[in-house]
Amino acid sequence: MAKARKLGLKERYALLTRGLDWETTYQPMDKVFPYDTYEGIKIVDWDKWEDPFRLTMDAYWKYQSEKERKLYAILDAFQQNNGHLNISDARYMSAVKIWLQGITPLEYAAHRGFAHAGRSFRGAGARVACQMQSIDELRHAQTQLHAFSHYNKYFSGMHNFAHMRDRAWYLSIPKSFFEDAMSAGPFEFVTSISFAFEYVLTNLLFMPFVSGAAFNGDMATTTFGFSAQSDESRHMTLGLEVVKFMLEQHEDNVPIVQAWLDKWFWRGYRLLGLVGTMMDYMLPKKVMSWKEAWEMYWEENGIALFNDLARYGIRLPKHHEVATKEKGRLTHELWATLYQYGNALGLHTWVPEDEELDWFSEKYGEQFDTMYKPRLLYFRELEEKGERFYNNRLPMVCQVCQIPIFYTEPDDPQSQCVRIVESKDTKHHCCSDGCADIFNREPEKYVQALIPPQQVYRGEADGARDIFEYAKYLHLESGVDTGEYRNSPDHKNWQAWHAATPDNSDEAA
Amino acid sequence: MTVTHLGESYDFPSANREERYGGDINFYIQWEQHLLYACPSAYRAPVDMVLRDFLENMLRPDYAAHPDTAKVDFEKCEWKFDQKPWQPDLDKTLQENGIGHMDYLQFRSPGLAGMHGVGN
Amino acid sequence: MADNVFIALQNNSEAQPIIEAIVADNDGAVVSESPGMVKIDVPGRLVIKRETVTEKLGREFDLQELHINLISLGGNIDEDDDEFILSWGV
Numbered sequence: 134m135a136k137a138r139k140l141g142l143k144e145r146y147a148l149l150t151r152g153l154d155w156e157t158t159y160q161p162m163d164k165v166f167p168y169d170t171y172e173g174i175k176i177v178d179w180d181k182w183e184d185p186f187r188l189t190m191d192a193y194w195k196y197q198s199e200k201e202r203k204l205y206a207i208l209d210a211f212q213q214n215n216g217h218l219n220i221s222d223a224r225y226m227s228a229v230k231i232w233l234q235g236i237t238p239l240e241y242a243a244h245r246g247f248a249h250a251g252r253s254f255r256g257a258g259a260r261v262a263c264q265m266q267s268i269d270e271l272r273h274a275q276t277q278l279h280a281f282s283h284y285n286k287y288f289s290g291m292h293n294f295a296h297m298r299d300r301a302w303y304l305s306i307p308k309s310f311f312e313d314a315m316s317a318g319p320f321e322f323v324t325s326i327s328f329a330f331e332y333v334l335t336n337l338l339f340m341p342f343v344s345g346a347a348f349n350g351d352m353a354t355t356t357f358g359f360s361a362q363s364d365e366s367r368h369m370t371l372g373l374e375v376v377k378f379m380l381e382q383h384e385d386n387v388p389i390v391q392a393w394l395d396k397w398f399w400r401g402y403r404l405l406g407l408v409g410t411m412m413d414y415m416l417p418k419k420v421m422s423w424k425e426a427w428e429m430y431w432e433e434n435g436i437a438l439f440n441d442l443a444r445y446g447i448r449l450p451k452h453h454e455v456a457t458k459e460k461g462r463l464t465h466e467l468w469a470t471l472y473q474y475g476n477a478l479g480l481h482t483w484v485p486e487d488e489e490l491d492w493f494s495e496k497y498g499e500q501f502d503t504m505y506k507p508r509l510l511y512f513r514e515l516e517e518k519g520e521r522f523y524n525n526r527l528p529m530v531c532q533v534c535q536i537p538i539f540y541t542e543p544d545d546p547q548s549q550c551v552r553i554v555e556s557k558d559t560k561h562h563c564c565s566d567g568c569a570d571i572f573n574r575e576p577e578k579y580v581q582a583l584i585p586p587q588q589v590y591r592g593e594a595d596g597a598r599d600i601f602e603y604a605k606y607l608h609l610e611s612g613v614d615t616g617e618y619r620n621s622p623d624h625k626n627w628q629a630w631h632a633a634t635p636d637n638s639d640e641a642a
Numbered sequence: 643m644t645v646t647h648l649g650e651s652y653d654f655p656s657a658n659r660e661e662r663y664g665g666d667i668n669f670y671i672q673w674e675q676h677l678l679y680a681c682p683s684a685y686r687a688p689v690d691m692v693l694r695d696f697l698e699n700m701l702r703p704d705y706a707a708h709p710d711t712a713k714v715d716f717e718k719c720e721w722k723f724d725q726k727p728w729q730p731d732l733d734k735t736l737q738e739n740g741i742g743h744m745d746y747l748q749f750r751s752p753g754l755a756g757m758h759g760v761g762n
Numbered sequence: 763m764a765d766n767v768f769i770a771l772q773n774n775s776e777a778q779p780i781i782e783a784i785v786a787d788n789d790g791a792v793v794s795e796s797p798g799m800v801k802i803d804v805p806g807r808l809v810i811k812r813e814t815v816t817e818k819l820g821r822e823f824d825l826q827e828l829h830i831n832l833i834s835l836g837g838n839i840d841e842d843d844d845e846f847i848l849s850w851g852v
Binding site for chain 3: 141142143185186187188192196199200203336339340341343344345346347348355359362363365366367369370373377420421433434436437438440441444
């Protein structure tokens with residue numbers, strides 16, 4: 134076979150990651166790479182680092198360019214064929230808006246973060262893996278912007294995502310998540326993003342949600358979503374590799390890694406509540422409930438991963454049982470929150486249709502029927518009277534995850550859950566024991582957080598004094614970009630476009 | 643615990659410290675058993691505002707959409723201050739009641755336990 | 763009892779021979795389809811053999827072509843020119 138004359142995969146990878154590296158002589162290595170030691174992680178032998186995919190640069194470029202060619206052919210077809218008309222319903226666009234406003238900027242942040250991490254590691258294998266990931270993440274940000282640019286021509290709320298990313302209360306949730314990771318050292322950064330977020334949790338984003346996008350006729354999101362996820366598999370693998378590498382290198386690394394896993398599991402879980410709500414409420418045609426996704430991807434696959442890490446002395450992340458207790462309520466509580474603060478939200482909210490309520494009853498059972506359904510029906514009753522429910526008073530927000538504190542006590546879903554924590558000059562509030570633990574471990578870090586309602590009250594949001602002035606500060610046009618879906622410009626346009634299409638009777642209520 | 647860091651020190655004041663409020667305070671209130679309102683509410687108010695004025699003129703209008711709101715008698719409510727039982731004097735100011743920056747108040751309205759039997 | 767490892771692939775014609783190869787080479791493989799994707803769970807260990815995919819595909823297959831249609835996976839990876847293996851445990 135021709136293979137005999139060609140280098141094998143393992144040899145090619147070894148040449149890239151061992152033979153091309155050198156020890157610095159003009160300056161000591163510790164001065165060239167100051168960041169990869171201060172976190173306390175001890176590395177005895179960087180050559181033990183291995184990328185299980187053993188991807189070399191030539192193969193990387195070859196397969197990435199092939200992915201891009203496929204993706205852009207589909208995006209062209211999507212735009213040329215008015216793909217926006219084929220989505221299940223214009224309500225679906227709220228999910229796309231939250232993706233553009235909240236997730237796409239994270240891809241760009243990841244691009245920056247991995248560029249920095251790659252520069253920080255003295256091991257060539259780790260540097261190469263971070264470099265590839267940094268390029269991947271830039272690709273994800275760009276392909277998402279290209280895909281969404283078509284929707285931006287037809288729907289509201291997508292016009293100023295970068296401005297909003299730095300200001301909006303609900304976008305400070307993903308933004309602060311990434312900034313927390315990027316301001317940590319390189320080992321914590323890679324543990325947080327590649328392992329806790331990508332390996333343990335992003336399956337929940339890219340698998341059921343993107344599958345849901347396919348089911349709702351969104352060819353653009355399905356295509357870039359799965360294209361991004363093919364890179365994500367490599368990132369997840371890097372995440373698991375870095376964790377195993379640290380654990381195998383020195384026993385002193387075990388408690389440090391465990392503390393990071395505790396922290397980043399919880400932060401990642403809190404962030405994913407938004408994704409759960411996209412799946413349950415923003416997909417008009419539903420694929421899988423948040424509860425089912427949590428059971429499949431955490432309770433089965435996630436716990437299998439931690440079982441595998443037990444041999445290194447790693448246990449399940451703290452408070453994972455709280456996350457499991459919340460699986461039947463999380464998305465209902467969060468949707469009610471988005472619904473009522475809708476006057477400062479760059480996407481629409483609504484009360485689900487009757488068939489959707491039936492689906493919730495089927496998936497969530499009695500807890501939904503007794504607690505959350507009556508609340509939704511009351512919202513509907515007010516809306517039908519012309520008194521659509523809004524809460525215009527700014528909320529208490531968690532000092533760590535920056536989510537408005539809508540959570541309830543783990544063992545009592547009728548009591549609000551608030552934890553008071555203290556630093557030397559003031560008190561702060563957290564949404565959970567998980568976030569309070571994170572605060573108490575590094576209070577000097579979290580006291581600096583810019584919490585949007587506090588920012589408004591301090592007069593630092595261009596002097597905005599209430600939720601409507603705050604929406605202006607976000608560049609949101611009241612009643613166009615914000616609030617109720619029903620009778621919004623998006624809704625009216627959707628009806629008009631479909632009324633004009635002969636084979637599509639208008640059934641939107 | 644402290645932040646593991648490079649360099650001499652890692653020490654910053656709170657972004658939301660009281661001195662940034664020009665004499666006012668930022669504090670929080672939650673109406674128990676009324677989860678229709680998803681979160682505790684955040685307020686900024688002057689310390690010499692009378693508590694009753696605050697409750698009648700700022701808080702009550704915020705909760706106007708709830709059928710219980712008009713019936714609440716704040717005098718009869720059961721109060722908590724930073725999650726411990728507490729008895730305010732409604733005719734005294736916030737400051738005289740000991741309400742300060744970043745304090746968290748909760749109240750329960752006897753006989754008004756929200757809607758649907760589940761505290762909505 | 764071994765925990766499941768899994769692999770998820772895009773549900774398209776390019777991935778079909780890979781899925782068939784996985785089913786042929788792994789006893790106990792459970793295939794579940796959702797819109798746009800296929801997830802395959804196998805207890806403990808999953809192998810993709812270059813030879814089997816090549817045979818199903820009718821042309822030479824390079825295992826790294828997997829990257830194009832891969833969505834996600836769970837398990838420790840070991841890959842060389844002939845086999846791609848996912849497993850839990852050592």
